[in-house]
Amino acid sequence: MLKSVIVANMAASGGVFPNYQRYVNGIPVPQGRRTLRFREKYIIVLVFLSFSAVCIGAFFFLPDLRDRVNMSEMKRQIQNAGNEIFVPKAVGSAGFLKHDPDELFDMHRIEDRANIRKKIEIDWEREKMLEALGKKVNMSKDDALKVKSNIEEDKRKILEQKKEQEEKERLEKEKKAVEDVKMEHEGVEGGRGGEPSDPDVRSKRDKVKEMMKHAWDSYVKYAWGANELRPISRQGHSASIFGTLSLGATIIDAVDTLYIMGLDEEYKVARNWIATSLNFDGPTELSVFETTIRFIGGLLSTYALTGDAMYKEKAASVADKLLPAFNTPTGIPQSMVNLKTGSSRNWGWASGGCSILSEIGSLHLEFVYLSNITGNPVYKEKVMKIRDTLQQLEKPDGLYSNYVNPRTGKWGQQHVAIGALGDSFYEYLLKAWLLSGKTDTTARQMYDEAIKAMEVKLIQKSKSGLVYLGELKSGRIEQKMDHLGCFCGGMFALGAEGSDNKDKYLQLGADIANTCHESYIRAATHLGPEAFRFDGDTEAKAIRQNEKYYILRPEVLETHFYMWRLTKEQKYRDWAWDAVQALEQHCRVESGYTGIRDVYQINGQQDDVQQSFFLAETLKYLYLTFSEDTLIPLDKWVFNTEAHPFPVRYGKR
Template identity: 35%
Template sequence: MLSVGRLAVSLALAGSVFAGPVQNPHIVLPPSARGHRDTVQQIFTESYSAYKQFAFGHDDLSPLSQGFSDGRNGWGATIIDAMSTMHIMGMDDLFQEAVNFSSKIDFSKSQTRDKVSVFETTIRYLGGLLSAFELSDQKFPVLLEKAKEVADKMAFAWVGSNDIPFGFLDFSTNTPNFGRTSNIAEAGTLALEWETLSKHTGNQTYANLALKALSHIANLPAPLPGLAAQGINPATGSFVGGYITWGGGSDSYFEYLIKHARLSNTDDNLFADTWHTAVDSSIKNLLRTSTVGNHLYLADLDDSRNIVHVGSHLACFHGGNWLLGGRLLNNNTIVRIALDLVDGCWNTYAGDATGIGPEVFAYISSDGDFTGDVPPNADQLAFYNEHGYYITAPDYILRPEVLESNFYAYRVTGDPKYLDRAASAVDSFNKFLKTPTGFAGINDVNDVNTSKIDDTESFWFAEVLKYLYLTFDDPNHISLDNFVFNTEAHPFQAPRAKHVYGTPTGGIKHPTKPFSLKKGPPLPAISPNAKLPQPIKVPPQL
């Protein structure tokens, strides 16, 4: 078993030498995969048919009341978010209908009274339009025109010489919400979409706006090496507080560091190096093992520098992201740990009554059970002693992240256990989420008689069903070596991979604020009884 010190050394020595292919080139799908893929497509068809019947033109279906909601400014978020999935599934008629709808969207103002989120509008609308434009071989220039139209409005979020955009805008007056602080996910999850817009318009200004925000965050002195604080003030460009998490509010900033490096093939090592530093720092400081089941997880760190033993469905993207980056850096240590993180997140699906993972959960490690809230009660302790985690927020709102990482794990290893897990999730969705008019979230994943949530978010179409479909599809279709997915699962065409991502020596320098943990030793990455993941079995070509 690797010690913490040896683990850190292995990371440094395994630095970016030659990028490896992301996908295992020798995957052979079993005959059962096609049937599971068709079942996923049927779920999409049923879900979208209900949307068309009760909510077409609006943002989200309300399947229980057979109505709709417009939480994404009323521009038809589900239609735009579903377009890339439609194209991948070969649903040409639906795709053409969506293109026609897109051509008539009025982005000059919000169709509701709500402010416009730069982050959400970027990942759903801008990302969806651009991905559909590329996937359809640029046959529909109106998609690019509409992407430019909405980006031109969002550009008002950058004020003066500010690197960090304000998070919300009034599209009617082009006025940012000046009084609101932001977070690194909102400000740092724009690069893939805006640089793709520059690629197709020839106007580098779009990419420059997003990249100056991403670069600014990466260059700020961080509480831990590479691990930016969650909060940020657009007016000053400074961090707000010192909370560190791979969960919501921070998640996709870390995701986009390595994905921007891959999509752009930039020679600026800042992005790949900062990602590598963040992963290395997380292994040294945040990686924990549950006392029951030896499940590996990434803890949070609060403003008082206490380890917080929490996990979330949102944070479970990290396994897939580490697999992508680990293969690009050809760092098998990162890949092995990533696979164990994938297993830990999947355990939150396997452990409860419905076979679907909860929104938020918690752990107990050798250094405590602090969650920043109340300690686990008797029922939670009993659940933990059986499953190695306990539930703190039991709802499921159709999130994709566990299945996203499962998809990456299958494409990287070819191990059929990931197909079995995806098939199990499909069965659970059909059993517990299906309604007479579409699919809905549930309020308690550990209750087979749970009530449902009257909302079908657009990411159900963009992410959950796409990742499941592609898990069972020909791995050469939308290969991870040819496409980079934005955080809403819209694939962008990537150039041939570089030979090296990041600093070849693995020696990474990064500004860091003076820091020490309040609890435990300085490098409590893995407890003495931890069971490290075994090396993956891949062909010699990898």
């Protein structure tokens, strides 16, 4: 019996230890434990220790927010800002909180959160003001809200008036800029017009205008925005001088020609692209020389012709990109500049890492003019430093070498030429004098001395009496003249006025014009080669295959233009017209104009490139040759070496 009772008690307890059950009046009474089990004690201690660790960590490691949070200020802001904090009035696109019509806030931006906080503070101050105003004048809440609404309306009107005033000032500034240009160019005329009265001459001029339109329309259709056009392939083209960017070189080079020819619709298209799309940002290298004469020259010329300040601003932005190239010990710039890094270098093929005379000497007109119209002297200072350095160098026999070291300021390889590598340096000495209103006497003196030295060392005469300028290499004359050098006929004639012997230099210009014309008519295509020689019985003809090409160059036609203007001898117009016919027969294709690889072959291979200077120079000089002298008169305008005209006596300020 006792055993059964013990077993029953064990079963009832659910354990192996006795559970001494209490009974009251024979009825078992539930009995709870008076102590915690060991496992339960362990859990409680563990919870307590964890909580203590969290508290201690919070105390030592969390930032003190007392300086960052002002609880009373927060409470006041929440009470007065009202529901707008939690339910914005309006939400703009992309989740922006919109408080005012003219303000968009991004809640995730630190600066915008600061703006929101500032706005809440302003609203709080307004509420305080309205509350005080209401108490002072016993104003109802509705009246106070009306006052607030009136204040907001006044604020809106003030902002509108401010915007209108700013717009008015902007328009007045632009208008004043145009008026300033007109004042700068007071007395300068002849940017358009010049229609000849002779019907035959007029028809020839119209033909040149049609050629320009054909070249331009083809570029617009097949290569818009690219640097140049491949008229046969019907796609864009870019030479290494433009780097890897599409800079619209043809647009910049052609825009003043379009304006001068009165192609107004085409001009507007070009102008709009320049205003909205011309951009010199990118990791690429550009030629300092080519960028100056084509881009800066084209922009400044069109500014001078139109008075449109946009061109001036664009020209300055391009020039600024080139300035790092001048950071050399002598101030003589290097040939190439990286637009992104500002680093510069010279051509790898140049003698001993030297700079090129024609390149460093053909920046003067553009940079001086830019300083004058912007008021920024840095551009002029850069090119005057080049002139000073060159002027102080010792010149053997009075001659300038084609190479000069930008670090040492010493001449490189002895090579003197009026063609490639040297040409436009001499041109810019003369034209700096002309552009200054003949006040830059240093430039004129340097020009006269250089030309006299060339007369002694470079001027040659062939067996048949053709006059040309050879090249001096290491003391020996090479009997060769470049197509590039054919510009000098016009230069000699233009510089005759003001020289010590006007007739002599006019005749020298005529002699060079005749020789270069012979290089044209002795070719089967009546277009001249890149270079021609006078070796033995060969006169004014190319011998080497790599000198027989023609790439739409303008220099011969440039000299014909000057000789016509200065002498009025009909032969110069006749020679120009002969060139027009040759261009139409051998260079015109369905989609523009192309160069040819051999001027001595009829229907020979074409090079498939429409050079930008064809529109800037070749067609412009032809058009002016068949125009009256009132169009770009030579006493009021001076052409840069890319045929972009600048106004004479611009420095009146």
